[in-house]
Amino acid sequence: xxxxxxxxxxxxxxxxxxxxxxxxxxxxxxxxxxxxxxxxxxxxxxxxxxxxxxxxxxxxxxxxxxxxxxxxxxxxxxxxxxxxxxxxxxxxxxxxxxxxxxxxxxxxxxxxxxxxxxxxxxxxxxxxxxxxxxxxxxxxxxxxxxxxxxxxxxxxxxxxxxxxxxxxxxxxxxxxxxxxxxxxxxxxxxxxxxxxxxxxxxxxxxxxxxxxxxxxxxxxxxxxxxxxxxxxxxxxxxxxxxxxxxxxxxxxxxxxxxxxxxxxxxxxxxxxxxxxxxxxxxxxxxxxxxxxxxxxxxxxxxxxxxxxxxxxxxxxxxxxxxxx
Amino acid sequence: xxxxxxxxxxxxxxxxxxxxxxxxxxxxxxxxxxxxxxxxxxxxxxxxxxxxxxxxxxxxxxxxxxxxxxxxxxxxxxxxxxxxxxxxxxxxxxxxxxxxxxxxxxxxxxxxxxxxxxxxxxxxxxxxxxxxxxxxxxxxxxxxxxxxxxxxxxxxxxxxxxxxxxxxxxxxxxxxxxxxxxxxxxxxxxxxxxxxxxxxxxxxxxxxxxxxxxxxxxxxxxxxxxxxxxxxxxxxxxxxxxxxxxxxxxxxxxxxxxxxxxxxxxxxxxxxxxxxxxxxxxxxxxxxxxxxxxxxxxxxxx
Numbered sequence: 030x031x032x033x034x035x036x037x038x039x040x041x042x043x044x045x046x047x048x049x050x051x052x053x054x055x056x057x058x059x060x061x062x063x064x065x066x067x068x069x070x071x072x073x074x075x076x077x078x079x080x081x082x083x084x085x086x087x088x089x090x091x092x093x094x095x096x097x098x099x100x101x102x103x104x105x106x107x108x109x110x111x112x113x114x115x116x117x118x119x120x121x122x123x124x125x126x127x128x129x130x131x132x133x134x135x136x137x138x139x140x141x142x143x144x145x146x147x148x149x150x151x152x153x154x155x156x157x158x159x160x161x162x163x164x165x166x167x168x169x170x171x172x173x174x175x176x177x178x179x180x181x182x183x184x185x186x187x188x189x190x191x192x193x194x195x196x197x198x199x200x201x202x203x204x205x206x207x208x209x210x211x212x213x214x215x216x217x218x219x220x221x222x223x224x225x226x227x228x229x230x231x232x233x234x235x236x237x238x239x240x241x242x243x244x245x246x247x248x249x250x251x252x253x254x255x256x257x258x259x260x261x262x263x264x265x266x267x268x269x270x271x272x273x274x275x276x277x278x279x280x281x282x283x284x285x286x287x288x289x290x291x292x293x294x295x296x297x298x299x300x301x302x303x304x305x306x307x308x309x310x311x312x313x314x315x316x317x318x319x320x321x322x323x324x325x326x327x328x329x330x331x332x333x334x335x336x337x338x339x340x341x342x343x344x345x346x347x348x349x350x351x352x353x
Numbered sequence: 354x355x356x357x358x359x360x361x362x363x364x365x366x367x368x369x370x371x372x373x374x375x376x377x378x379x380x381x382x383x384x385x386x387x388x389x390x391x392x393x394x395x396x397x398x399x400x401x402x403x404x405x406x407x408x409x410x411x412x413x414x415x416x417x418x419x420x421x422x423x424x425x426x427x428x429x430x431x432x433x434x435x436x437x438x439x440x441x442x443x444x445x446x447x448x449x450x451x452x453x454x455x456x457x458x459x460x461x462x463x464x465x466x467x468x469x470x471x472x473x474x475x476x477x478x479x480x481x482x483x484x485x486x487x488x489x490x491x492x493x494x495x496x497x498x499x500x501x502x503x504x505x506x507x508x509x510x511x512x513x514x515x516x517x518x519x520x521x522x523x524x525x526x527x528x529x530x531x532x533x534x535x536x537x538x539x540x541x542x543x544x545x546x547x548x549x550x551x552x553x554x555x556x557x558x559x560x561x562x563x564x565x566x567x568x569x570x571x572x573x574x575x576x577x578x579x580x581x582x583x584x585x586x587x588x589x590x591x592x593x594x595x596x597x598x599x600x601x602x603x604x605x606x607x608x609x610x611x612x613x614x615x616x617x618x619x620x621x622x623x624x625x626x627x628x629x630x631x632x633x634x635x636x637x638x639x640x641x642x643x644x645x646x647x648x649x650x651x652x653x654x655x
Contacts, residue, residue, distance in 0.1 A: 044494055048506075055510020169636045171586045173593045174609060174628040181621050192617075285499035292501070292590055296613075307594055310509050318509050325502065333497050 033341055041330045048326045049100075052319055053093050096319070105323065106316030110309075115320035119302050125195055126294070126301035128207065130286040132217055133225035134279060141229045142275065145236025146263065152241065160233060167230030172289060176223040176296035183219060191216050193298040220297040224290055228282065232275060239271030246270075281336055284329050376648045383644030390637040393630075397452040404446035406431070409603075423622050436622040438611060444622060447608055448630045454604040455631070458515070459585035462522035467577050469523065470530025475561050475569065477531070478538035489535065492528040500525045500587055508596045518597045522584045533576045537569040571649040578642030582635045589631055605631045 080086050105116045148157040184192035195216055198207045207213025243249065244267065252262050291303035302321060309317040378384050396403055423436040436444050477485040495503065507521040541547065542565060550560045589606030591597030598604050605627045612623030
């Protein structure tokens with residue numbers, strides 16, 4: 030077990046290293062930030078000074094070395110645009126992204142599980158077929174376009190919900206979030222639904238597949254034979270058993286919600302870190318791009334490591350396969 | 354089968370095709386999807402001939418005609434079925450040209466990814482050992498990152514452009530093909546015909562290419578169909594974000610992005626119609642792919 034965790038952790042470190050090299054070297058090859066950051070009317074001395082200040086005159090290998098050393102001290106460089114530490118900029122915007130991702134996860138579960146169970150219990154009804162057709166559509170529709178449709182329909186035509194920004198935020202139990210105010214809730218609804226749509230489709234499919242399998246089990250038949258009310262069979266016997274795969278997938282794919290929030294945040298002008306990265310790529314703000322990519326890679330590698338270790342605890346076959 | 358006059362040689366492939374078609378047409382939805390897709394493909398290939406006008410010919414585009422609603426006519430009597438965009442271009446023609454770019458980028462990247470992924474997956478299964486371990490580890494690691502993130506990393510690192518977008522899409526997709534190719538090659542390589550090929554002392558290259566590869570095609574075609582749809586959608590997303598194709602190659606994603614700013618003033622058609630075209634393309638490819646998957650799935654075979 031310890032050997033497995035050690036080997037798996039070592040692998041994660043290698044992935045982090047490789048990713049940091051790719052990201053750093055790659056981002057350093059894009060464009061010339063000197064052209065963009067320095068006033069074209071400034072003289073050569075001024076240009077040289079700025080290049081020196083930003084460390085752009087050093088070889089890339091040396092820049093990378095300082096980047097790694099500084100990264101371990103929590104310093105990922107200063108934004109060329111904002112003049113603030115890149116890490117601070119990202120951390121500032123992280124709560125907005127997390128709140129959006131968590132809220133859409135909640136939406137996917139709250140809507141997806143009942144719909145999936147219904148489609149699994151009555152696979153041949155018209156409603157179930159509509160639900161399943163909808164889930165195929167949910168898989169196929171590009172997120173950004175759905176976002177546009179939502180804005181057009183609910184914000185422009187009907188004028189029910191706002192389409193940009195985060196709205197009013199409030200602090201409750203030490204957490205500042207827009208879900209604690211009515212205005213904030215009205216702002217988060219559309220982007221969260223947009224982000225949730227893809228996950229919603231997979232939750233519906235998982236819940237439906239699980240229901241169709243579990244409903245044939247003996248304990249369900251027994252519960253029914255015993256005269257347990259159908260609603261209780263569904264709520265207690267069925268729901269508990271289909272939740273296991275659903276929760277696994279949700280845990281595994283939380284990271285992809287954060288990655289896809291770049292798209293949703295751009296469409297809805299949500300002030301999170303996803304919008305920050307897109308803006309920074311436009312502006313060639315390299316420290317922010319590198320810092321964002323490194324943070325998200327760390328999040329992913331850590332999530333994957335935790336999931337793998339949990340799996341190996343639950344299922345010894347994973348460990349044994351890893352050894353051979 | 355019902356044509357006895359045909360010679361043996363001619364009827365064999367025909368009956369194979371017929372069997373394929375009768376399996377495929379079991380799902381009417383898939384048949385409709387296939388025809389829709391073929392229509393889209395036709396439009397994409399022959400865009401300059403089927404479009405009402407050339408949207409990128411500056412002499413025929415008049416800024417005075419900008420943002421005309423669908424079904425309107427300009428002063429010279431030109432009819433715009435789907436309206437015009439912010440620069441006065443006919444939306445229908447822009448969509449036809451956009452389909453061409455989107456499908457071209459999707460198909461090209463999918464094809465190259467298929468070749469690279471299949472080559473690596475087949476060799477991994479065939480040779481095994483260290484090569485297999487390392488290749489499949491890379492595949493596992495890459496598949497644990499969502500495709501949008503991989504594409505963002507690549508495009509943030511190398512900048513935007515046609516070839517860079519295609520490279521990003523290839524790098525995002527190859528792992529899916531490698532995994533599918535290896536899985537089916539692992540089954541095939543222990544079959545008797547491969548053993549027979551070994552006994553004939555055929556070279557590794559020949560065994561892989563002309564014996565194992567053809568038998569692994571079915572799952573690869575399925576992955577290929579679904580991945581191409583995915584690549585088209587991803588390219589549209591990246592272009593919408595302004596990170597994918599440049600303005601000189603107006604794909605559907607770029608058209609949608611261009612229309613986005615007019616959305617708030619109620620000019621919905623500039624964004625919505627290219628999106629509908631994109632959606633129809635993706636859904637029709639996915640439906641065809643789903644049917645192919647069911648056909649090739651041995652567990653569902655009667």
